[in-house]
Amino acid sequence: MDAVVLTHSHADHVVGLDELRMINRLMGRALPLYATAATLAEVTRRFDYAFRPVTPGFFRPALEPQVVEPGQVVPMAGFDVRLFAQDHKVMETLGLRIGGFGYSTDVVELPEEAFAALEGVHGWVVGCFQRKPHPVHAHVAKVIDWAQRIGAAQTVLTHMGPDLDWGWMQSALPAGIEPSFDGMIVEVP
Numbered sequence: 001m002d003a004v005v006l007t008h009s010h011a012d013h014v015v016g017l018d019e020l021r022m023i024n025r026l027m028g029r030a031l032p033l034y035a036t037a038a039t040l041a042e043v044t045r046r047f048d049y050a051f052r053p054v055t056p057g058f059f060r061p062a063l064e065p066q067v068v069e070p071g072q073v074v075p076m077a078g079f080d081v082r083l084f085a086q087d088h089k090v091m092e093t094l095g096l097r098i099g100g101f102g103y104s105t106d107v108v109e110l111p112e113e114a115f116a117a118l119e120g121v122h123g124w125v126v127g128c129f130q131r132k133p134h135p136v137h138a139h140v141a142k143v144i145d146w147a148q149r150i151g152a153a154q155t156v157l158t159h160m161g162p163d164l165d166w167g168w169m170q171s172a173l174p175a176g177i178e179p180s181f182d183g184m185i186v187e188v189p
């Protein structure tokens with residue numbers, strides 16, 4: 001692991017931060033953590049100890065905050081990562097474009113800039129919470145519409161709620177759209 005990007009500060013996206021200490025220990029150094037100023041303000045408040053100078057042993061995570069914002073292309077871990085804003089209703093989240101790969105989770109509406117950033121993407125990972133509409137997450141029908149507009153060869157659903165039964169998804173999702181699973185590898189040109 002070379003870098004960490006936080007899309008936003010919701011608990012389901014940040015409470016695993018303490019587990020990065022083992023990555024630090026294996027690599028013998030701090031990890032850069034990229035996020036917006038708003039997200040960094042929240043995580044530096046909640047995990048203040050993770051941002052202190054490195055001490056031997058890594059008994060806590062060691063992270064170097066890097067402020068980024070939507071619209072930027074940021075070099076991270078040898079890649080040029082294009083960042084774009086997404087509407088999560090209760091806050092803005094960061095979407096990512098890395099070469100032929102796109103990543104969009106925790107989004108209920110995609111602004112036009114997001115569609116522009118995702119144009120021509122080959123593999124797209126997208127948050128899809130349930131079958132019925134949801135106030136802050138995209139639901140299945142919406143994600144299918146987005147996927148058809150974006151036209152990625154492979155669209156992979158993530159952040160699925162308990163309503164999304166695996167067997168149902170296998171039979172109901174159109175070709176080219178599939179649920180993710182732990183350890184999945186998405187290959188892009």
Ligand SMILES: [Zn+2]
Nearest residue numbers: 010012013106
């Ligand atoms: Zn979430």
Ligand SMILES: [Zn+2]
Nearest residue numbers: 008010088106
């Ligand atoms: Zn969220």
